[in-house]
Amino acid sequence: EAGVTQSPTHLIKTRGQQATLRCSPISGHTSVYWYQQALGLGLQFLLWYDEGEERNRGNFPPRFSGRQFPNYSSELNVNALELEDSALYLCASSVDFGSYEQYFGPGTRLTVT
Amino acid sequence: TQLLEQSPQFLSIQEGENLTVYCNSSSVFSSLQWYRQEPGEGPVLLVTVVTGGEVKKLKRLTFQFGDARKDSSLHITAAQTGDTGLYLCAGARTGTYKYIFGTGTRLKVLA
Numbered sequence: 091e092a093g094v095t096q097s098p099t100h101l102i103k104t105r106g107q108q109a110t111l112r113c114s115p116i117s118g119h120t121s122v123y124w125y126q127q128a129l130g131l132g133l134q135f136l137l138w139y140d141e142g143e144e145r146n147r148g149n150f151p152p153r154f155s156g157r158q159f160p161n162y163s164s165e166l167n168v169n170a171l172e173l174e175d176s177a178l179y180l181c182a183s184s185v186d187f188g189s190y191e192q193y194f195g196p197g198t199r200l201t202v203t
Numbered sequence: 204t205q206l207l208e209q210s211p212q213f214l215s216i217q218e219g220e221n222l223t224v225y226c227n228s229s230s231v232f233s234s235l236q237w238y239r240q241e242p243g244e245g246p247v248l249l250v251t252v253v254t255g256g257e258v259k260k261l262k263r264l265t266f267q268f269g270d271a272r273k274d275s276s277l278h279i280t281a282a283q284t285g286d287t288g289l290y291l292c293a294g295a296r297t298g299t300y301k302y303i304f305g306t307g308t309r310l311k312v313l314a
Contacts, residue, residue: 094245110256123302133246133291133304146300190234190295190302194245 091115093196096181102201103171111166111198115183119144122164123184123192124156128177136179140187144148171202206230207292207305215311216282224277224308226292235275235294237266246291272297282312 095114103109115122124136134140135148139158153169162183168175178199210225226235234253238246250259252268252275257264262287265278275292292305 125304132307135302135304138300138302178243182245187300190293191236191248191251192246192293193248194238194304197243197245199243 094181094183094193096195096198098198099196100199101201102196105171105173107171109168109171109175109200111168111179111181112163112194113166113181113183114163115181116193118185119183120162120186121184121189122158122162123182124130124164124166125180125182126150126177127180127197128174133180137166145162145185145187154191155184168200176200176202206296206303209290209292209305209308211308212306213309213311215313217313218284219281222279222282222310224278224279224310226275226305228273230296231272232294233272233297235268235272235292237275237277238291238293240289241287243262246289278314279310281296282310284312284314286310287312 097112121140123138125133126136127133136150138146138158142158156166158164180194180196180197182194184192206228208227216222234251236251237249240246250266252266255270255272257268263280267276290308295302
């Protein structure tokens with residue numbers, strides 16, 4: 091069974107540009123989570139989608155947004171990139187809304203110059 | 204405010220030694236998960252503890268959930284270099300759907 095996949099692996103953008111990160115959950119999983127992990131720091135919760143709906147949002151500005159598609163894959167968009175947005179962005183999936191066991195993808199390393 | 208505090212923050216030990224990592228909170232959690240993360244990769248789920256006082260063993264790793272479901276510990280027996288990584292506890296407080304990660308314990312096992 092394929093795990094969570096993320097694309098691209100690496101992304102280099104300049105300040106002010108927009109970035110789009112993609113995530114495909116494990117087959118059968120309906121919940122998708124996005125996290126930001128700056129170098130050497132912990133995981134900061136960004137967004138949680140389940141069945142196409144945004145269920146919860148972390149303490150991030152509105153320029154961080156996303157969506158979940160009917161096939162449960164998800165997209166994270168970051169507008170007006172700032173240098174401090176450079177981080178590893180991790181996507182995770184879980185079986186459903188009530189399960190807290192999360193399975194993570196390898197991440198997308200976003201570098202803003 | 205960090206709801207899940209882990210200690211120690213860093214730990215460097217020799218291969219073969221035993222160690223314990225703690226995850227503490229003043230809040231009650233419906234369950235807690237433990238993950239291990241290696242540099243540049245996503246965390247990998249190790250275990251879920253649900254019942255207060257529960258003990259789960261995964262080979263040389265022993266996980267315990269506190270009786271009041273506010274804390275948890277991870278004990279590693281005879282550590283190996285392959286145990287090196289960042290250990291994270293995580294969970295959602297009872298009555299909420301906000302999932303949070305602990306501050307992390309960075310373990311290095313030396314050969």
